[in-house]
Amino acid sequence: MMNSRTMRVLQAAASMLALAALWQILSSVFPHFLFPPVPEIISRTIEILVTGSLLVDVLLTAGRIFGGLFGAFILGGMLALAIGQSKTAENFIAPVLTFFQGIPALSWVVFAIIWFHGIEFRVLFIMVMTTLPAFTFQILDAFRSMSKDLFEMTMAFRPSRWTLFRFLIVPTIVPGILTAWKVNLGNAARVVVVAELVGATGGVGYELLRQQQLFDMAGAMAWTLQLVLFVLIVQQTINAIEAYALRYRAVSERAM
């Protein structure tokens, strides 16, 4: 009997193979500059991975994504804890974050280009500003879902603020933090490409712009796949961390 994990992997592989087959059919019908054959895309993808100078662009983009997410996570976490502990802080901060949420990522790109000179700072600023509200609100939700019963029980031992944070608040918000990272990772990958496309001289976004100028669809696909692969690897890493960190949760044997 096949276990559910193997079954899931096989189903996912089957759907991806179907997508590849469909692309291959399209490439036999349309010109290759519109739909290059799958083997060519794969070989270009591998070429990027094994060519040091090209791989640097992928790592640069990955670093920018992590840098932006980490900055937004730290800032968002601090804002969430401030809002969670003070109604006044909430009254001041929450409307601003809600306002920020309404600003499109492309607007932040334009603002960053006008305001700042340094490329790396521009990208970091864009990444932080576009993911900050989501991080803050997700961590705040997790903080507010903290059990009053557990809070009172812990307070009965008279913990210091640091001990309370370490023993109660952190474990309470960990599931929310992991969800925030998973949600924001996809957003960050999309935003970083836009930021690099118009304001950087390296990275996957910059390379995509070059492929567009060269009208090289296989190259555009190969660079896009780098980003997809990166997001998949990080998602799986977060899933593994989540499985470990939340191993205490009861799992029903009956699937939904």
Add this chain to the structure above:
Amino acid sequence: MPSAVISFKDVSKSFRRPDGRGDFVAMDKLSFEVAKGEIVAVLGKTGCGKSTMFNIVAGLIEPTSGEARVVGHDPFHEFDFFRGKIGIVFQNDRLMPWRSALDNVQLGLQILDRDAREAEETARAWLKRLGLSGHANDYPHALSGGMRQRVSIARAFAVDPEILLCDEPFSSLDEMTARDLRAEFVRLARQNNKTAVFITHQINEAMEIGDRVMVFHRPARIAYEARLAGATTEAERGKVQEEIMRVLAVERAPA
């Protein structure tokens, strides 16, 4: 050192109603004392202010007026003074789901900055005393209700507090398990010379556990009080039980 470990003098507590319709009086000039080593059972119907009294002793809420003292100190304003001095067993086990049984028992010891090895040894010893040695590494979801409540009792006793506060700790358990745990609790409390306030809504439980029983009427005030330590014969205890039932019934009757 004051003679009474817990003392309430004309303590009142009001809460603001969430719908804005004025204040709700939960406690009205409540006065009582609990001596060192005494186990006092507090009986009363739901909403009579037992838990309000419990939360004031625990320092979790502040009285609106009057004087509440625990070992001569104000439990709310001198909150940190009571580090390690009060152990609480709540109605529900309140175990941290991300901690194993052993880690849950160690929680108070870790908060009190006890040496890690000593804390683990103490926690293991308490789990053993409560028959949970084989479940030290189990997470709460893998334990039965009775086992979880045992862990919470171990957690309260592990810090070796001077005072134990119990808020209907066995009310959600089946009678057999509750009876075993009650007996275990009394044995441990007596063996370790603990002062305890035990809140319950069951007459039998109150009489089984308490040296003294206080019956509360709404808003929290003492409607009846009996010393059980002196009532040694079945007849004497029967009389106390009848009186408790009568007092509780009075409140039930329409005004």
